[in-house]
Amino acid sequence: MLENLTNYFAEIPSSHRTIIIVAGLTIFSLIESAVPLFSLKYNRWRHAVVNIFFTLTTILVNLLLAFLLLSASDWVVESGYGLLQMIDLHLGVELIIGLLFMDLLGSYAPHWCEHHVTWMWRFHAIHHTDQHIDVTSANRHHPGESVIRFVFTIAAAIVIGAPIWLIMLYQSLSLTLSQFNHSNIQLPKALDRILLLFVCTPNMHHVHHHYRLPYSDTNYGNIFPYWDHLFGTYTVVDNQKLKYGLDTHMTTREVTSIPSMLRQPFRPYRGRIEYDKEELL
């Protein structure tokens, strides 16, 4: 059974990867309509067009660079380099450890760096300027950010010694979880608490999209919440008190114009003010 899964992901056709993206967008946006976390008083279609444009550029960057990731994975498996290649583990253990460390090095680490290294923040900022967080916000990434994340994913694959099935499984899960935790979905408190033992939920990730510091420098997690707990970046805030966006970039043009957002990283840098933790708004 586990072998079937790894065999499937080792040869997953690109059409199936497209289906995963479209299915996630469709299913989560249907749930958003049924049980929204915030009222949907914004033009969802106009909002989606901008975010889907950036989702497409993310897909394009990933497609253009895919051969690098594939060769990195082939190389680690052949040369026996990397954590998983050096130790012989049961397939199930390999899968869990592999996913945990791919999430740490390929997602938490670049995300933390994007918030603390100025030139990376310039690219990541457009992800945060979104003032309505929903499923379409998941891949609102400047093409420059997509490249940064890709480089971290390759480095993660080499350190971990990730076979191709692990990379494909990780990328599919990472995408679906990102769509889920950006979704504008109100989950029953009890369900949220149970899910938070295993994955990052909308309640957790939305705190990261509060327009002011220090909240936007917390809850970096994508698949697993454990890294935020471990590195002290986990916070809980009542979602109803949040305001989405980025305090330094609040004009409509900066938030909704695609050409303006593409040029954004190359404009003069705007420093952010660190507010008191109690001072939410």
Ligand SMILES: [Zn+2]
């Ligand atoms: Zn962020």
